[in-house]
Each structure stands twice: as C-alpha cells, then as structure tokens.
Amino acid sequence: MRFIILALFLNSCISIGQLKNNENPVWEPPNNNYKNLKKAYFASGCFWCVEAVFESVKGVYEVYSGYSGGYLKNPTYYQIGTGKTGHAEAVEVLYNEEETGFGTLLQVFFGSHDPTTLNRQGPDRGEQYRSIAFYKNEQEKKLIQDYIKLLENNKVFDKKIVTQILPFEVFYYAEEYHQNYERLNPKDPYVINVSIPRINRFKKLYPELLKESFNN
Numbered sequence: 001m002r003f004i005i006l007a008l009f010l011n012s013c014i015s016i017g018q019l020k021n022n023e024n025p026v027w028e029p030p031n032n033n034y035k036n037l038k039k040a041y042f043a044s045g046c047f048w049c050v051e052a053v054f055e056s057v058k059g060v061y062e063v064y065s066g067y068s069g070g071y072l073k074n075p076t077y078y079q080i081g082t083g084k085t086g087h088a089e090a091v092e093v094l095y096n097e098e099e100t101g102f103g104t105l106l107q108v109f110f111g112s113h114d115p116t117t118l119n120r121q122g123p124d125r126g127e128q129y130r131s132i133a134f135y136k137n138e139q140e141k142k143l144i145q146d147y148i149k150l151l152e153n154n155k156v157f158d159k160k161i162v163t164q165i166l167p168f169e170v171f172y173y174a175e176e177y178h179q180n181y182e183r184l185n186p187k188d189p190y191v192i193n194v195s196i197p198r199i200n201r202f203k204k205l206y207p208e209l210l211k212e213s214f215n216n
Contacts, residue, residue, distance in 0.1 A: 021073035041134035043088035044113035045121025052182040056214040059100025083126040112202040116159035134168040
C-alpha cells in the first residue's frame, strides 16, 4: 500500500510540474468603448475582493479579474490554484486620468489590503495571492517606490512592506464566471465572510474616493 500511495504522490507532483501553456485565452472581454481610458494593474489577494474595491472608486470605469506576473501562457484558474505558474490573481483597472490619477489608485491599493503579509492575504495563502504593484513606465515605478517610502516613513504598517514592484508584461483575463463575482454572487460564503467585510473596511476609511452609488 505504501508503494501505491508513493506512486500516486509522484504522479501528482509530475502533473503539477508539467503545467503547459494553453493555446487560447480562457475568456476575453467584449469590445467596449474604453479606448480613451488608461489601464493599471494590481494584485492583492483574491481578485473577487480586489475587483469590487476598485469598482467602487470614482474615475474607474471597468475592472477585470485575471492573472499576471508569471510565466504560463493563457493560464486557467485550476493551474493558478497550484501556486506553480508564477502568476498572481490580479486586476486590470480602466480609469479616466482626468478624474483620478495613478497616485490615487496606489492609495486604493495600499489602503485596501495588508502589504506586509508574504504570499498571503486574509485566509488565502500561496504565491498566487501575493501583493504586486505593476508599472508600465518609469514614472509609475517611481510613484510606487515613493508611495512605499511614504508609508514606511510614517510607520503606517507595523511590519515591513513586502509588495513586489514589477514591470507589467501581460495580463490574462480570468474565466467569465470570475468577472463581477462579488456583485453576482452575494450569497457566496466567501463573499459574505471575506469580500464584503474587506470592501466595507475600505469604504469606511476612504469615503471621499467612492462613487456616489457606493457611498452609503
């Protein structure tokens, strides 16, 4: 029996170690009229929570859940769940720069999660839940670095910030059922116990950043 169990374990490890690129995306958003909007990318735990937080912010017109920061092409949610793809659950934020800036998005990002926990956010653990601020140019990189210095100099957090600062390369959209998950699944136990409390904490801290429909 011990040899059978060992064989099963080794086969499982091999299947995880041989994660393969996928030929096609698991989902892509429909064509929209957001050509004049800028895009920013963040990872800070479960993307159901992160998407809902950014959706509440003035100047943000759309948020998509997906995967970024790793090596696997067109990953699936199952592959991400192994923690072996290098990707983190992330969001793509489409925003109007005339209404809100990248600096404000950084305030939302750092103000809505704990950037001091390594490969963990709340009850979720694994490399796929790590904290990442992606930059697309040197100006954004400097803004991220300066914001972290500001937080550290003012001792906003008791522990060291472990957020990764990574150049943005590619964003893979998650499966369609992940999009707007919190809004479409209000009775999901995770949404009730984790997502909603998280966005409520954010709303209480930053009422001035909220869209009118969320400020209640």
